[in-house]
Amino acid sequence: MDLGNIKVGDSLELHCYKHNGKINTVSDKITIIDIKDDYIVCGDNKTTITENDGTKHKTKEPAIIFFYKNRWFNILAQLKHHGLYYYCNIATPFLIDDNCIKYIDYDLDLRVFPDGGFKVLDRNEYKYHKKIMHYPEEIDKIVNKELENLIDMKKKNEGPFNKELIEEYHQKYKEIAAK
Numbered sequence: 230m231d232l233g234n235i236k237v238g239d240s241l242e243l244h245c246y247k248h249n250g251k252i253n254t255v256s257d258k259i260t261i262i263d264i265k266d267d268y269i270v271c272g273d274n275k276t277t278i279t280e281n282d283g284t285k286h287k288t289k290e291p292a293i294i295f296f297y298k299n300r301w302f303n304i305l306a307q308l309k310h311h312g313l314y315y316y317c318n319i320a321t322p323f324l325i326d327d328n329c330i331k332y333i334d335y336d337l338d339l340r341v342f343p344d345g346g347f348k349v350l351d352r353n354e355y356k357y358h359k360k361i362m363h364y365p366e367e368i369d370k371i372v373n374k375e376l377e378n379l380i381d382m383k384k385k386n387e388g389p390f391n392k393e394l395i396e397e398y399h400q401k402y403k404e405i406a407a408k
Contacts, residue, residue, distance in 0.1 A: 315339070319379070
């Protein structure tokens with residue numbers, strides 16, 4: 230994947246789309262904190278998010294976000310005062326276009342709690358959108374397989390589910406943000 234001139238320390242917008250091509254949310258600023266062969270890591274704090282209906286809100290805590298080049302999910306680690314939470318979106322691999330990270334969200338989410346418990350969210354929304362937006366069977370297979378892969382990663386505490394890794398990236402984000 231061509232990342233263009235993107236480098237550690239750059240700030241980009243984040244655009245989340247739905248399958249029908251309509252924009253769902255826009256985050257005004259996330260910062261690149263690492264670039265790996267198969268993923269990028271970003272950080273944000275008190276970022277303004279604009280919803281598709283025009284309403285805006287700010288995130289309340291710092292987050293470390295992993296976007297994958299070949300996986301159909303992204304993982305957001307939320308560093309809340311009362312523990313580390315994760316919000317994982319089943320979504321297409323990201324692309325970078327015009328200083329924006331872009332992906333298509335496929336509704337299903339995995340919520341992970343500080344005690345290690347987790348819950349799959351939005352199954353009904355997925356079924357509804359699959360029907361009205363006519364998700365192809367191939368997309369349905371990928372989405373369900375990648376949800377299984379994501380849950381497996383969580384159970385093994387691999388990658389972003391390793392708390393020490395999140396702490397390292399949070400420290401790196403704070404150093405970059407302080408410049």
